[in-house]
Amino acid sequence: MRQESVLDFWLDYASTYSYPAAERISVLAHATGVRVRRRPFLLGPIFKAQGWDTSPFNIYPQKGEYMWRDVARICHALGLPFEPSAQQFPQNSLLAARTALVGFADGWGEDFSRAVYNAEFAEGLNIAEPGVIAAILKKLGLNAAHVMERAQSAANKALLRNETGEAQRLGIFGAPSFVTADGELFWGNDRLEPALAWAAR
């Protein structure tokens, strides 16, 4: 029997283009018979290593203006609501990423991820606020206080640091990124299909 194909989906909860990718990936992966591993990480430390203290979309305003228009068009074509907060970009995604790691260990990570992106980019909420994350957890039927305690444990903090280090080691410099079992890196929502095709070969 052929070995199962796996694709790693590296996502940052502050990343605009990760939102449509997170919405699209399940159906497309199912159609190609590829199993997806979602791997939350933080772009911040990777940007810092490139000399950036914020998103390149803020540093290069023309690129930023284009990105907002481009993501709005992409979401519109997919029928996805897109009403991000005008005030805050990028949002601090540390708490969301830590909480997501608990969720992926427990089996509710995908639902949590999509709810986080929806809160941030469709409802205009700030995912750095513990209350926003707690409300998402409650909606998923979870004990928010208990989950967030685990999210903030030393072991879980170290896990996220390790994952971010692994992303850096793989040459990841943006999100979403996709990495196949044989080490092919694909960057961007628009590379989801070629990444899945590569993984399914």
Place this chain on the structure above:
Amino acid sequence: MRQESVLDFWLDYASTYSYPAAERISVLAHATGVRVRRRPFLLGPIFKAQGWDTSPFNIYPQKGEYMWRDVARICHALGLPFEPSAQQFPQNSLLAARTALVGFADGWGEDFSRAVYNAEFAEGLNIAEPGVIAAILKKLGLNAAHVMERAQSAANKALLRNETGEAQRLGIFGAPSFVTADGELFWGNDRLEPALAWAAR
């Protein structure tokens, strides 16, 4: 009768992703009933305005390493040869752009464009060398000396400066870029299809 749809295809001859876009656009535009206007310009002055003295693919090595792999994969999938010179990136595209403007006025601009990209990215030649441009012109059955004299005229130099200024005014920050008649900007080879779809609406 419905008015003809037009899409402006802004290209820099030093741009790797413009190569597959230039190869793909004619067939796709024909299929969607959109007329394409090819508009050569120079990214250099636009990069300078952002504080870059070379391509961001050189400034950010991880992004650069990814780009070479990504373009190789894209060309492989299209059956396009891709064997760029290892030494020179980005190449100086000034002479090619000036010559192309003469070609678009005279009707051989598209053939010239594709030959330039082929020389640069499939044959590993340096398009900054007048001999390389002259050889392309000769292969197209043109009087190379005469064309290159027109390319280097004061009026033609001013035309290229104006086109680059217009690109900047439109918010263009990379190549290839596509701009519809109603001002929608699309950036990247991977945005060719949505740009054509927008233009054809």
